[in-house]
Amino acid sequence: xxxxxxxxxxxxxxxxxxxxxxxxxxxxxxxxxxxxxxxxxxxxxxxxxxxxxxxxxxxxxxxxxxxxxxxxxxxxxxxxxxxxxxxxxxxxxxxxxxxxxxxxxxxxxxxxxxxxxxxxxxxxxxxxxxxxxxxxxxxxxxxxxxxxxxxxxxxxxxxxxxxxxxxxxxxxxxxxxxxxxxxxxxxxxxxxxxxxxxxxxxxxxxxxxxxxxxxxxxxxxxxxxxxxxxxxxxxxxxxxxxxxxxxxxxxxxxxxxxxxxxxxxxxxxxxxxxxxxxxxxxxxxxxxxxxxxxx
Numbered sequence: 638x639x640x641x642x643x644x645x646x647x648x649x650x651x652x653x654x655x656x657x658x659x660x661x662x663x664x665x666x667x668x669x670x671x672x673x674x675x676x677x678x679x680x681x682x683x684x685x686x687x688x689x690x691x692x693x694x695x696x697x698x699x700x701x702x703x704x705x706x707x708x709x710x711x712x713x714x715x716x717x718x719x720x721x722x723x724x725x726x727x728x729x730x731x732x733x734x735x736x737x738x739x740x741x742x743x744x745x746x747x748x749x750x751x752x753x754x755x756x757x758x759x760x761x762x763x764x765x766x767x768x769x770x771x772x773x774x775x776x777x778x779x780x781x782x783x784x785x786x787x788x789x790x791x792x793x794x795x796x797x798x799x800x801x802x803x804x805x806x807x808x809x810x811x812x813x814x815x816x817x818x819x820x821x822x823x824x825x826x827x828x829x830x831x832x833x834x835x836x837x838x839x840x841x842x843x844x845x846x847x848x849x850x851x852x853x854x855x856x857x858x859x860x861x862x863x864x865x866x867x868x869x870x871x872x873x874x875x876x877x878x879x880x881x882x883x884x885x886x887x888x889x890x891x892x893x894x895x896x897x898x899x900x901x902x903x904x905x906x907x908x909x910x911x912x913x914x915x916x917x918x919x920x921x922x923x924x925x926x927x928x929x930x931x932x
Contacts, residue, residue, distance in 0.1 A: 671734070672737060675829035677733045677734075688729065696721070716801050741923055746819065750878065762868070763882050765861075770855070773855075823867045840863035840867065847859050869882065880912060881909060891904070
């Protein structure tokens with residue numbers, strides 16, 4: 638059987654690949670993500686907090702054997718329970734990411750980025766949050782925020798409790814919350830509905846989870862903070878700036894709650910130094926991340 642020469646076959650025009658606009662100078666492209674499903678974000682949220690509640694109950698029952706009160710646990714129990722909560726969120730995000738087959742550190746945004754652009758975007762994020770907080774509190778006539786968490790952690794009881802609370806609030810909480818909410822939750826929602834709906838939803842959830850430890854009047858600014866951190870992640874392509882801004886903000890809030898002044902600066906610097914060391918260990922263990930794809 639003879640065949641028709643290719644030249645005799647009418648040519649079919651193939652559309653040219655769409656042109657992708659170049660990003661502004663200094664802006665790193667952010668990968669859409671490893672393809673986590675939106676349901677994983679909410680399932681991991683529920684699983685993480687359910688595990689944290691279970692761990693807190695077990696811890697409370699265990700401590701009651703030694704005379705602690707279940708209704709009014711000592712600061713040491715509160716500190717351990719809060720650490721376990723952060724650990725449960727990280728574990729939940731990691732396990733659900735494993736289901737999709739993408740659980741490397743860089744899948745969660747733990748990857749380097751350009752320093753100077755990251756500093757600029759980080760400053761813009763933090764200043765925006767502070768301005769929103771000041772404007773909102775002035776609008777509703779709220780008084781100065783009274784953060785109850787440092788007192789619950791026993792910062793006035795001993796120096797050991799003070800240091801433990803500082804590490805928890807300024808180091809552990811920023812890492813755990815950014816890893817879960819920006820690194821996993823926002824990334825999963827972003828692959829479903831895009832940047833803006835995902836950032837708004839993440840901000841709402843982020844503000845809501847602080848209802849137990851913050852004055853209700855300040856939940857809206859905290860929601861905005863969660864939203865702004867999502868955009869910071871998008872602009873830098875890395876979770877490192879998000880963790881740094883979160884740590885700086887927590888250090889400031891911690892110091893204000895204790896009526897500190899100059900002491901806030903060394904605490905913030907020490908927290909960033911510890912975070913840098915911990916993330917360096919994670920990066921070394923996880924290997925070299927692939928290059929960000931051109932967009």
